[in-house]
Amino acid sequence: MIRYLLPFLVIAPAFVYAEPPFRIEIVDAENGWPVPLVQLETNHHVRFVSDNAGVIAFDLPELMNTETWFSISGHGYGVKPDGFGYMGVRLTPQPGKSHVIEVKRQLPAQRLGRVTGTGLFAESQKCGEHLDWTDQNILGCDSVQNATWGDRKFWLWGDTTLAGYPLGRYHTTGATTSPRPFLKLVPPIELRYNYFTDPQNIPRNIAQMPGQGPTWLFGLVNLTDRHGRERLGATYSKIEGMLTEYEKGLCSWNQELQQFEHFKTIWTKDAEHPLAPLMPHGHAIHYTDPDHQNWILFGAPFPRLRCRATFEDWASPGKWETIDANNAVEVHGSKQTITPHRGTIAWNEYRNKWITIFTQKGGRPSELGEIWYAEAESPFGPWRNAIPIVTHDNYTFYNPQIHSDMVTKGSPVLLFEGTFTATFAKNATKTPRYDYNQILYRLDLDKPPFSKTDL
Known part of the structure; x- marks a missing residue:
């Protein structure tokens, strides 16, 4: 019987070579x-x-x-x-x-590349290039927060996607880097973080506050206490359902345990208190006023709350001061005004002005994907000369963060990043590897449409 089957047997080659791409x-x-x-x-x-x-x-x-x-x-x-x-x-x-x-x-803004997630050089590696780059163990992460911590740069992100299961990390992940983590400010870029990890070397939760649901942190700030010690603090929010806050408070970093600990509950949602009070939110900005008093301003993008730049004042709601913020921004060369969604401000030595990078609310062609630049003489405005600098095709790019400390003092180069996601876009197809990750942009303030004079 076997001899009749032999003509039909096909001997597979020992090796199969795929063609190069x-x-x-x-x-x-x-x-x-x-x-x-x-x-x-x-x-x-x-x-x-x-x-x-x-x-x-x-x-x-x-x-x-x-x-x-x-x-x-x-x-x-x-x-x-x-x-x-x-x-x-x-x-x-x-x-x-x-x-x-x-x-x-x-x-005007130039895209430098993705700074979180895996597969940063996946296509290149298929071609035999960038083989020395190894990815880190997250697939995606939400909005970034930064502060200086000793001689390091401290990073926080919100919900974080992992490879092993659809539910990843929901109580904030974090890392540190050097203050200037980029050897060069031109692509291709690569950023390696020192994540706070679990025993499997996977980024872990570092801010799990008591209660059900995710924990998000905002307003990350480094302040000195009465004993001269550096203290990292942040506002926490507990979330239930579809992005609904039910508790807010303050937390502080425990360096020995390398995690944030509950410090003080400020608000819990109930029938008598359905809305949270104004709290340190958005990004923290150090500011010295004309009377040489040091303050921390909190806003996203424009300041809405301030306190003296001490840990004790930050920890005492009775010492917080509200700020009236005008959200309308004048467009350069036009009487038109636009409304920011989220963003941040910073003092820029090259322009000798306060600057802001923000996502436009209700922008076109992307509802929350149009990024603008504007200037002011004061961190409190008025904000003028708004110029569109980045667009995203039916995609969201929210919570942009300026990285002033990543460049040489007085440099015309401005770096900023934000979260690139299909969330809030209209029937957008998710972009492989890039979706729900941070993308870094560069804006050269010594090139058109900018100049050393007013816009």
Whole structure:
């Protein structure tokens, strides 16, 4: 019987070699820098997204050696439409070959890359590049908070996505880095954090306050107490259901345990107190007034509360002072005003002004994805000369944070990051690897439309 089956037996080869991918690199036509987060899509709707090195590893066997149209979309980067209005390029992918696509930046800010999550160089690594980079154990994380802590930069994030299960970390994750963690301020960038981790080396919760539901932290601030000790503090919120706060209070960092501990409950939701009082929220800004008094301002973006810059004043609600904030911002060269959603402010030595980066509320084309820059003589406004600097195609980019301390004092380079997510966008398709992560941008204040004089 066996001899009759022998003609039908197929002996598999000992090794099967996959063809190398077709390497596509996306670069800025102005300066040749790699551009992350540019999407190419085939006519049968297979999508590829450039990594932090601007690289895409095209590996579809059905389109190798076949003339192929790639539609291009890039959140503020793109190419000119053809006569039918299509924006893209026609390429013939070949295994092991390479092609460079130049895209034009449409607004002033330049995208440097993703600074959280995994797969920062996944496409490049498929092409045998950036093999020395190893990812860290999170897939995504929500809005960032920063403070100086000794000689380190302290980082906090909200809800954090892990690989092992749909439910990740919901009581704040954190890390430290050097104050200037980037060796260079041009792409490709890479940022390695010293996360607070569990025994499996996975970032752990560092702010689990008593009670059900997630714990979110805001208004992270470093202050000196009456004994001359540095103290890290933050406002915590306990969350239930769909983003509903039911308790707010203060917490402080325990360096020995390396976690935030409950310090004081300020408000608990009940029939008599349905709304939380104004508390230190958003980002903390150090400010010295004309009388040389030191304050901490809290707001997102504009200050709405302040206290003297001591731990004891921060810990005493009776010493908090409310600030009237005008949310209307005048657009440069127009009588039009726009309304910020969230953002932050900072003193900028190069411009010799207070500046703000914020997400526009009700923007176009993205409801919460249009990012603006504006200036003022005082942290309390009025805020003028608003200029659009970043756009996102039907995507959300919220809670932008300025990183003034990451550049040389007086530098014209401004760095800021924010959370890139499909949340709050209209039927947006989630972007692989990038969704629910932090993206870093660079704005050069010595180039158009800016100058050393007023805008």
